[in-house]
Amino acid sequence: MEQASEKGLLAVRLMVNGASREARIRPGETLLEMLRNRLGLKGTKCGCEIGECGACTVVMDGVAVNSCMVLAAQAEGARVTTVEGLARDGRLHPLQEAFLELGAVQCGFCTPGMLMSALALLEIRPRPTRDEVARAIAGNLCRCTGYQMVVDSIMKAAEVMNA
Ligand code: FES
Ligand code: FES
Incomplete structure (x- = not known):
């Protein structure tokens, strides 16, 4: 500049x-x-x-x-x-893996924001309930997925991260 x-x-x-x-x-x-x-x-x-x-x-x-x-x-x-x-050493974060695996990404426009809301949640609540996940992404609007797969993916990622 x-x-x-x-x-x-x-x-x-x-x-x-x-x-x-x-x-x-x-x-x-x-x-x-x-x-x-x-x-x-x-x-x-x-x-x-x-x-x-x-x-x-x-x-x-x-x-x-x-x-x-x-x-x-x-x-x-x-x-x-x-x-x-999120990705480290060429490997996707478990959240990214789960979103891909469970079909939580369609147009993908909302996905980065969803991932970051989920990341912040899992940092303070490593074993969240589905309600807590739903609340954490309540401010992230998605026009494609209906949220079900997004919540499933965050629950799956939490499971993987706790294993
Ligand atoms: S671009 Fe920031 S909340 Fe919509
Ligand atoms: S995947 Fe399209 S807005 Fe969420």
């Missing part, structure tokens, strides 16, 4: 998917915009941008948040995990 175009930009430093990152942002820019446009992490989806659909969900300091409703500046010093941070 050229010096002139950096006028008025703020530097934000944070951990993203375990790596230290820095981005220069406009005041008022959202975490969603920073992740996608400054850090190139396009896995986090942009849906409604008003906190209604959950497509933009990421995990910030252990909590699932709608990144369209968080200012990028608020992420200074935070630990953020996006869908790109």
Whole structure:
């Protein structure tokens, strides 16, 4: 980025998917915009941008948040995990495996947000009930799956992770 175009930009430093990152942002820019446009992490989806659909969900300091409703500046010093941070050493996360195996992915637009809501839940509730899973993804709208397979997949992933 050229010096002139950096006028008025703020530097934000944070951990993203375990790596230290820095981005220069406009005041008022959202975490969603920073992740996608400054850090190139396009896995986090942009849906409604008003906190209604959950497509933009990421995990910030252990909590699932709608990144369209968080200012990028608020992420200074935070630990953020996006869908790109799920797979390790070329292996999909058990949540991703279960979503694929049980057919919880159709168009896939809601999937990154669903995965991140599920991840935040399993971190605090490794053995959730179906009701707890349903509550955890209540803010993630899906137009394709009817949620049944999504809940099944999260339950299956929890089982695998506890084995
Ligand atoms: S894009 Fe953030 S909740 Fe819809
Ligand atoms: S799989 Fe299409 S919106 Fe959920």
